[in-house]
Amino acid sequence: IFKFLGAISVDLGQDRIKPYLPTILTPLYRELNSNYAEQDPTLKNLSQEIIELLKKLVGLEAFSLAFSSVQKQANQKRAMRKKQRALQTVANPDIAARRKLKRHKNKAETRKRKIESLHPMYKAKRHRSHALKDLAMVE
Secondary structure (H helix, E strand, O other): OHHHHHHHHHHHHHHHHHHHHHHHHHHHHHHHHOOOOOOOHHHHHHHHHHHHHHHHHHOHHHHHHHHHHHHHHHHHHHHHHHHHHHHHHHHOHHHHHHHHHHHHHHHHHHHHHHHHHHOOOOOOOOOOOOOHHHHOOOO
């Protein structure tokens, strides 16, 4: 898709690409700013190359305006999701409690896995199942 975006940009030319610049930059920006553990470095390099190509094609000023608008929009979405999560915690405390229990359980499992990888002779105790009943609220 990134190669397609680059090819379309070159094909359309400087004047006709400007209205579509924020649309093209959105996935490229998302790929550049993602911090996933299993991220593919070739995708990141490709998105960087296409951004450089767009910068040369439309000029630095037009590119900077479009890139800053994409950046601002991404930050607004991130803030909105964070706000909704906080509101959901207040509105639905049972769902929030279940989420918190699940997070703590996953954290404990990760800790056990890490200990086992560092000390192969040590075997941490593990729960038999990961069913929903394990995540139920304890009264």
